[in-house]
Amino acid sequence: MSDRHVTMDDSWVPDACTLPTAQQPLRLAEFDRFFRDAVRGGDRLSPQHLRLHLDGTEQVERTARDLTAREASCCSFFAFAIARPGPDSLTLDVRVPAAHVDVLDALAERATSVRVQR
Template sequence: MSDRRATTDDSWVPDACTLPTAEKPLRLAEFDQLFRAAVRSADRLSPQHLRLQLDGAEQVEETARDLTARESSCCSFLAFDIARPGPESLTLDIRVPAAHVDVLDALAERATSVQVQT
């Protein structure tokens, strides 16, 4: 397992995010927990598209759907799509417009810095 730790620094979160400032560290911690527990691989399909392969457990899907729905409500520029291509696999696609590639860069960094090493 990597000994790199994701920071709770939210300086990369754009002003377009309407989540109250006090809640941002909590939301980052929720993403870190999901990434740490469930991310199996991360593929950057384009500068504006990140695909995460997640553990296929039902609870992971429930958590991912809840978290991404809440995130979409405050950061409307983030587009999330969760799919189950097989019984044991789950994918989380994250897309952003060109103006927010830096946000996707930061999410990709967080996902890979805390992911479970298989």
């Protein structure tokens, strides 16, 4: 059984998410904006670990911290880590347990497709 719930617009929402259903489209739109505006690339370091390379501005860092904190509160299986490896670079590491790799697959796919559309 998949941990991914697919909606009409092929958005990803894990079944384990405790965010109220009415709020899920808003959160998805926030992630889409973030992926479109802030993500510059990504690397799949392992099936359970995705690293997104972000625009290095302070605003992007604030947005990333806010968005990931809220997401971790409703989807507790996500582990997010934000790092600044250089003065103009920022990374967002996303990790999941093996049981939720399909959710990370969907998130990575969404980040790529939204970024390509810009």
